Amino acid sequence: MKKGRVTIKDIARELNIAPSTVSRALNDHPALKKETKDAVKALAEALDYQPNLLALNLLQKKSNTIGVIVPEITGHFFSAIITGIQDVIVDSEYNIMICLSNESYEEELTIVKRLSKIQIDGVLVAPSSETKNFDHFRRLQKSGIPVVVFDRDCPGLEADKVLVDDYFGAFQAVEYLIGTGCKNIAHLGGPLNLSTTEQRLQGYMDALEKNKVPVNRDYIVHVPGFSHKDAVKATKKLLELQKHPDAIFAYNDKIAISAMHIVKKMGLQIPDEVSVLGFDDEPHSSFITPSLSTVWQPVYSMGMLSARILLSHLNNKNNILDFRKEVFKPELVIRASSKEK
Amino acid sequence: MKKGRVTIKDIARELNIAPSTVSRALNDHPALKKETKDAVKALAEALDYQPNLLALNLLQKKSNTIGVIVPEITGHFFSAIITGIQDVIVDSEYNIMICLSNESYEEELTIVKRLSKIQIDGVLVAPSSETKNFDHFRRLQKSGIPVVVFDRDCPGLEADKVLVDDYFGAFQAVEYLIGTGCKNIAHLGGPLNLSTTEQRLQGYMDALEKNKVPVNRDYIVHVPGFSHKDAVKATKKLLELQKHPDAIFAYNDKIAISAMHIVKKMGLQIPDEVSVLGFDDEPHSSFITPSLSTVWQPVYSMGMLSARILLSHLNNKNNILDFRKEVFKPELVIRASSKEK
DNA sequence: AATGTCTATGCAAAGGTTTGCATTATGAAG
DNA sequence: CTTCATAATGCAAACCTTTGCATAGACATT
Structure with a gap:
């Protein structure tokens, strides 16, 4: 027929x-x-x-799709954020396109071009750790595409932002460690250039300073990337110091767990000889031995809020909405890898 | 202008x-x-x-997009598969739309309808644990959309399939446990109805039988879902038996780790009093104490191969390609949660 | 009877690109 | 000078839907 x-x-x-x-x-x-x-x-x-939605797309000059750009999804952090995003978007008319930048600026650029080509309606992005220039996001904005930045800030970019108070989280964590009697607290920092790295480092330093603990530059080591190898190398550097630290505050749980591995391997007791404290509160962090003290972040909520903000822009194309900046408070979770007060 | x-x-x-x-x-x-x-x-x-790709889509009656349906992405397993898929697709002209079914048949159905509406070009799917009826996939195929099933089989559905030899993995694991002297090996099975659950159970039973170890029905408990709670409840049931098992072969690492938690909590030594063996080899499984013996699966490769098969169909619309069935061999990884031979 | 009002529907354009067929122009061959 | 072949380009349809404006018919008012 x-x-x-x-x-x-x-x-x-x-x-x-x-x-x-x-x-x-x-x-x-x-x-x-x-x-x-x-x-x-x-x-x-x-x-x-x-x-035929394809015909409608052409007519309306929009794809009814929003793009989500994240550095990776194999860890729990971004996966959970994406789940939050998805759970909000699924009830709207929009579809989601998830793109992985693999922590590469180049790939992020390619992704943005691609999304722009398919006439994406909006973008949610956590920039790669290499990204210092945000012109590609500005170009999106110029062509009328709302951009919401989450987790990692883009300094100087005017856009909606959903962040976590990393400074506060780090400050609390380090002050706690000081409170348990640690005198030589090291910091395993994240890749340079990330806003989160900077904020957590600053929180660490200010907590020391406020408590009149001298900052020792040797106790601050940054990992170049998020691999186990990177973390191991950095940890070894710390432990091989003449006077090894009695506490390690790590950029995140992944690095903290790698660090614990090495600490134990070198025969040091956790937390008695070295306390370890992470960031993110990944689900398995409570299952390792000793269970990891860490800083919890409301990941799922961050995803949901980011998506909601984007949707509100999409539904108010005409209205001029001010950019929103939402900062979630993280929470200190004390377990067994740190001493008691 | x-x-x-x-x-x-x-x-x-x-x-x-x-x-x-x-x-x-x-x-x-x-x-x-x-x-x-x-x-x-x-x-x-x-x-x-x-x-203007939107115009092209209308003209060609295709969206240049492929859909990926997975139950969840917060674990490592599907995230890694997706990363493999993405790394292959990114070099093609296609875009990827990732959809989460949350292990729900209903949601899976909704997703399929949605993908069909936007005139998706192809679908990669790991069905939800609730899915028993595959007519929604058949409907896709009827409208000319190639479907590639991965990880979890859909019995009776004629489609390309990229699977793992779960039977073989389970058989090897259980035979290893027997070889270390375990006499009362329990199985913490996955949700019923999943092909992987069935295969791993069968491998468990056949390994016992082959080695003349009687199968004790009390030693087989299935979890209803993948939450920590579900696993805890199931494990307790095993440990509260008059004669508790001296080994637990779990459906996956997540369940195994929850089980270890309870075993330790009840004061039993791992592996001396109870051996624990998982499935999946998640990255953090080697970091828990004792490090988890498990069955490794080539997740990334599975993702890549699934994507390649789908692409080959997309590029050969005319040719009648037979359905491919690729079965990867998993590998036993022995760590510290099981005894030595 | 002429004009006006209202209701229900049709017409055609618009959105941007591709492609089979038609057409024009050019030069060569007879 | 025709005729033909060839090369280069144009025309218009097709993909499917929405929507502003036009129109037809019915009925009412003067």
């Missing part, structure tokens, strides 16, 4: 009416007679008519 | 030629004069012309 799927024209021909009438019937246009509408709807149902 | 983006018509008007000529120039049609092509290309470059 017919080739391909049923279109609005097929219904029109069958019913001897114009395609425009069919369209209006399907969209419940008020000017149509009820009988006409009913007849159209009945036939549409019978023929299993599926509107 | 002009409103909106530059189109092929703008270039045509500027150069006093027909839009079709511009199109052909841009696509290097052989019948065009070199001068014309060069002029068009130069102007396109100067005007920063971006082809």
